[in-house]
Amino acid sequence: SPVEQAEYTWQSPSNIALVKYWGKKGDQLPANASLSFTLSQCVTTTTVIFGKRGSDRQNLQLFLDGEEQKAFGQKAFSFLDKIRGFQPFLQDYHIQIHTKNSFPHSSGIASSASGMSALALCCMSLEKELNGNVDSDFFYEKASFLARIGSGSASRSVYSKFAMWGQHHEYANGSDLYAIQVPEKEVHKDFHTFRDTILLIDQGKKSVSSTVGHSLLDKHPFRDERYQTANNNITELKHILEKGDIEAFGNLVEQEALMLHALMMSGPESFILMKPNTLAVIEKVRNWRTETGTQLFFTLDAGANVHLLYPESAEPIVLEFIQNELIVYCEDKNYICDNVGEGPQQ
Ligand code: PMV
Numbered sequence: 001s002p003v004e005q006a007e008y009t010w011q012s013p014s015n016i017a018l019v020k021y022w023g024k025k026g027d028q029l030p031a032n033a034s035l036s037f038t039l040s041q042c043v044t045t046t047t048v049i050f051g052k053r054g055s056d057r058q059n060l061q062l063f064l065d066g067e068e069q070k071a072f073g074q075k076a077f078s079f080l081d082k083i084r085g086f087q088p089f090l091q092d093y094h095i096q097i098h099t100k101n102s103f104p105h106s107s108g109i110a111s112s113a114s115g116m117s118a119l120a121l122c123c124m125s126l127e128k129e130l131n132g133n134v135d136s137d138f139f140y141e142k143a144s145f146l147a148r149i150g151s152g153s154a155s156r157s158v159y160s161k162f163a164m165w166g167q168h169h170e171y172a173n174g175s176d177l178y179a180i181q182v183p184e185k186e187v188h189k190d191f192h193t194f195r196d197t198i199l200l201i202d203q204g205k206k207s208v209s210s211t212v213g214h215s216l217l218d219k220h221p222f223r224d225e226r227y228q229t230a231n232n233n234i235t236e237l238k239h240i241l242e243k244g245d246i247e248a249f250g251n252l253v254e255q256e257a258l259m260l261h262a263l264m265m266s267g268p269e270s271f272i273l274m275k276p277n278t279l280a281v282i283e284k285v286r287n288w289r290t291e292t293g294t295q296l297f298f299t300l301d302a303g304a305n306v307h308l309l310y311p312e313s314a315e316p317i318v319l320e321f322i323q324n325e326l327i328v329y330c331e332d333k334n335y336i337c338d339n340v341g342e343g344p345q346q
Contacts, residue, residue, distance in 0.1 A: 004052045008125035012118035012344040014042040014109065015157050016196055016299060016307055018253045019233045020260045021165065023217030023226065028149055029176045031217065032230035033166030035237055036156045039196060040341030043102045044114035048122035050093040059094040065105075066098075073097075076119060079150040086146065087123055089130055097122075103336060108203050108305050110210070116150030117143070117157035121344055144178035151210075155179040160343030162187055162241065168231060170238050188244025192340060193312040197319075199326060200334040201277045202304035208264070208271045213302050216267040226263060230256075246311060250297030253309060257300040264302070275304040277329040282306070284325055294318065312339075 021034035053059070060080065062073035076097055084090050097119065103109045124143045128134040140158050148155035148165070156163040156179040164171055165179035173180050184192070217223050233252060240248045264271045282298060285308070289296050296310045296318055310318050319337075327333050 002052065003050070003126065003129055005050065006126055006129060007047060007049045008122045008346075009045065009047040010118045010121040010125070010344055010346055011043050011045045012114050012121060012157055013039045013341050014044075014103075014111070014114040015039055015153065015163065016301070016309075017153065017156075018249075018256065018299065019230055019237055020256055021152050022214065022230075022260055022263065022302075023220075023223065024152070024214045028152060030152060030166045031223075032227045033164060033168040033171075033174060033234045034153075034156070034230070035162065035164040035182070035234055036153070037162050037191075037194065037196075038157060038160055038341045038343055039338045041102060041336060041338040042109055042114065042198075044099060044111055044118045045102075046097060046099040046115070046118035046122055048119065048126075049096040049098075050126055051096075052092060053094050058091065059096075061095075062097040062099065065100050079116065079119065080123075082149050083120075083123065083146050086142075087127055089126070090123065093126075104203065104334075108200060108303050109198065109336075110153075110301065110303075112151035112210075113153045113157045116154035117147040117344065120144075120146035120150065120154070121158065125346075141178050141180075144180075148178055152214075153210075158344055161192060161340055164234070168234050170235050182238075182241065186238070187241045190244045190246060190311050191241055191249075194340045195308075195310050195312060195315060195318070196338045196340075197308040197310075197322060198336045198338060199281060199306045199308065199322070199330050200336070201281070201306060201329060201331060202275050203331050203334070207273060208302065210302060213264065213271075216269060216271075217263065220263060220267045222263065222266065226259070229259070246295045250295060250309070253299045254297055257298065260302065261300060273303055274300070278304045278306055281326055281329050284329075288321060288325070292317070294321075296321070 015036040015038045017036040019035045023031035025031045144155045144158045159181035162182035168174045299307045
């Protein structure tokens with residue numbers, strides 16, 4: 001039966017990559033496999049109202065925090081255009097999107113992973129209502145597939161805990177077209193409660209879009225080495241996660257973060273995405289780790305903010321360290337306490 005009017009709400013989290021996706025092959029396909037964990041506090045909440053249309057022109061509207069966004073809406077609309085081939089029924093509806101983020105708009109935290117996954121899930125909810133019995137595995141796999149078309153990293157946000165995206169010999173079900181969840185039994189319990197405290201070093205706009213960033217790899221002199229290293233790191237990380245080897249985990253994620261930034265610095269067009277305070281934090285973290293033996297590590301996205309990763313057991317001492325030593329490097333003393341999360345919620 002045709003659905004005349006429907007409204008769906010999804011809250012979907014951001015995720016933090018441990019092995020980074022940086023470089024594409026072809027259209028929205030990853031040059032190497034990536035692996036992340038899903039966050040819990042950094043979320044986008046999106047409501048989509050679908051209204052059946054007649055022969056009139058399709059009406060698309062996007063509201064961010066209650067205010068209509070013409071320019072920002074373009075990104076969502078071009079996304080809906082691209083997925084229409086996989087969800088032809090979308091063209092029969094007027095689409096009104098209401099979205100909000102839990103994190104400040106200009107925090108330097110990319111909202112594309114949480115935003116695109118939330119939107120993809122709303123579109124899947126309509127598909128489910130139209131088609132009846134859609135099983136749960138198919139639902140999330142296709143949501144990931146659609147989200148990937150909007151933003152590669154968004155493909156990993158539809159699952160709880162750890163997710164990986166891209167073909168890889170260690171993961172038989174892995175695909176370039178959608179992400180899969182890393183089976184929970186393959187992740188040591190210490191990683192299920194891992195913390196990510198995000199220090200907001202620079203809340204300005206990103207100096208390089210990820211589209212430009214990915215394309216820089218095409219002509220990068222270290223390109224092939226990078227893709228090989230990333231795929232090797234997936235193999236290594238898989239075993240680290242199984243064993244619960246936190247030291248090896250920290251070593252690997254820091255290497256990945258710095259390699260991402262080193263690639264951006266040394267490419268045909270050079271970008272330095274760290275700020276002086278990013279480096280100051282890294283130095284403090286490494287010194288404090290050596291002095292205290294605390295398992296505190298960092299990773300970075302394509303920006304200046306620092307993600308501090310540590311086991312739950314270290315939380316009290318790490319939060320004290322942040323308060324006493326690191327908060328001076330945060331813009332307006334801002335940081336966000338997050339952790340491995342349970343995935344999207346309806
Ligand atoms: O999803 P995109 O195209 O915005 O790329 C994200 C790239 C990184 O955040 C830097 C790494 C990753 O794997 O999430």
